[in-house]
Amino acid sequence: MPPVQLSREILLPALAAHVLEHGLGGASLRPLAKAAGTSDRMLIYHFGNKETLITELLGYIAAMYSGALDAMLGDDRPTTRQECLARIMAAGSDPAMQAFLVLWWDIVAGAARGLPGYRAAAGAMMTKQLAWLEGQMPAGDPDPAGGARYLMTLIEGTLMLSAVGHEDTAREGLLAGGLLAT
Amino acid sequence: MPPVQLSREILLPALAAHVLEHGLGGASLRPLAKAAGTSDRMLIYHFGNKETLITELLGYIAAMYSGALDAMLGDDRPTTRQECLARIMAAGSDPAMQAFLVLWWDIVAGAARGLPGYRAAAGAMMTKQLAWLEGQMPAGDPDPAGGARYLMTLIEGTLMLSAVGHEDTAREGLLAGGLLAT
DNA sequence: AGGGCTATGTAGCAGTCGCTACAAGAGGAA
DNA sequence: TTCCTCTTGTAGCGACTGCTACATAGCCCT
Numbered sequence: 001m002p003p004v005q006l007s008r009e010i011l012l013p014a015l016a017a018h019v020l021e022h023g024l025g026g027a028s029l030r031p032l033a034k035a036a037g038t039s040d041r042m043l044i045y046h047f048g049n050k051e052t053l054i055t056e057l058l059g060y061i062a063a064m065y066s067g068a069l070d071a072m073l074g075d076d077r078p079t080t081r082q083e084c085l086a087r088i089m090a091a092g093s094d095p096a097m098q099a100f101l102v103l104w105w106d107i108v109a110g111a112a113r114g115l116p117g118y119r120a121a122a123g124a125m126m127t128k129q130l131a132w133l134e135g136q137m138p139a140g141d142p143d144p145a146g147g148a149r150y151l152m153t154l155i156e157g158t159l160m161l162s163a164v165g166h167e168d169t170a171r172e173g174l175l176a177g178g179l180l181a182t
Numbered sequence: 183m184p185p186v187q188l189s190r191e192i193l194l195p196a197l198a199a200h201v202l203e204h205g206l207g208g209a210s211l212r213p214l215a216k217a218a219g220t221s222d223r224m225l226i227y228h229f230g231n232k233e234t235l236i237t238e239l240l241g242y243i244a245a246m247y248s249g250a251l252d253a254m255l256g257d258d259r260p261t262t263r264q265e266c267l268a269r270i271m272a273a274g275s276d277p278a279m280q281a282f283l284v285l286w287w288d289i290v291a292g293a294a295r296g297l298p299g300y301r302a303a304a305g306a307m308m309t310k311q312l313a314w315l316e317g318q319m320p321a322g323d324p325d326p327a328g329g330a331r332y333l334m335t336l337i338e339g340t341l342m343l344s345a346v347g348h349e350d351t352a353r354e355g356l357l358a359g360g361l362l363a364t
Numbered sequence: 365a366g367g368g369c370t371a372t373g374t375a376g377c378a379g380t381c382g383c384t385a386c387a388a389g390a391g392g393a394a
Numbered sequence: 395t396t397c398c399t400c401t402t403g404t405a406g407c408g409a410c411t412g413c414t415a416c417a418t419a420g421c422c423c424t
Contacts, residue, residue, distance in 0.1 A: 028410075028411065039372080
């Protein structure tokens with residue numbers, strides 16, 4: 001039995017919680033270790049170095065996100081794209097989702113800069129979200145795959161605009177695009 | 183004559199160039215100073231502390247972005263929303279724009295986390311881009327204001343998906359939304 | 365019982381962080 | 395000249411960074 005992997009799996013949830021609260025950018029070993037109830041010495045022991053720790057942590061967070069989407073999946077489908085979008089935006093404004101969102105932009109920034117692990121985690125989360133969105137598309141939709149990608153693009157744009165204080169711009173855009181009821 | 187402000191204005195372009203290349207997250211005083219041909223000591227002297235330096239730098243970068251958009255403004259308008267979007271996406275794939283984009287996600291991440299100066303700079307850049315986009319809307323468009331916001335949301339979504347390696351998702355989404363020619 | 369392997373604590377390394385104390389040169393005002 | 399203010403260089407502070415050397419405790423295997 002490899003005890004190293006066991007220890008990693010014990011550590012990762014606490015590390016993820018710390019990162020969700022304090023961000024990825026300023027995450028340094030000693031605060032991370034304190035949050036996990038151990039020492040920087042042991043983090044290096046279990047993960048080898050900080051880079052692999054962050055990479056594995058990003059993978060774990062992507063899996064967390066995936067699980068959250070699965071848990072959110074209801075068995076009733078919306079009947080229109082508008083309703084589908086409305087449901088998703090409502091889910092995104094859940095306070096529990098806010099911490100995820102703030103962290104998300106850290107991950108996007110890392111992915112854009114090419115940091116190791118960031119792009120893979122971000123891509124995985126987007127792939128999962130896309131699959132979930134496809135499953136949420138209305139039953140009679142003429143083009144569920146394309147429609148899901150279309151909505152996805154609008155959702156991510158809305159999230160970005162909201163992150164910088166332009167939620168009004170996004171809302172009016174969705175309205176003009178016929179994606180929101182007045 | 184206030185030499186302090188003069189010095190700031192001399193320093194800011196070099197600081198902006200360094201940040202465009204190396205990012206905002208890891209920007210520390212000594213490398214910044216070296217890039218500007220001075221010392222950390224002088225950066226603190228001229229800006230007071232790092233926080234105001236970053237805030238002023240973000241403002242300067244927002245103004246740079248604004249100027250770049252003005253310079254990009256042609257006098258011929260596109261005739262359809264599709265053409266408008268195509269032009270903007272082409273401008274965004276300009277290599278000179280790539281450094282801006284990578285930095286942009288740093289700014290969005292800072293804005294989402296509420297760091298001082300980030301949200302203001304990001305909001306200003308979005309406001310400017312929105313105004314530019316409104317001016318770019320086709321002459322006969324039935325709803326230029328709403329259309330610009332709609333396109334804006336799609337553009338930002340596309341940029342985000344591209345940053346994490348999902349440019350295909352975005353392209354197929356635009357296609358399904360009728361915003362791209364096959 | 366003893367030997368080796370795994371896990372952990374203590375202490376510390378060299379480097380960087382933002383920032384500051386102090387001195388000194390430059391230039392204008394008296 | 396003598397002072398005063400503005401600007402700058404040198405040196406360094408205490409805190410923090412990722413990481414490591416060393417010792418030690420507990421465990422399984424023989």
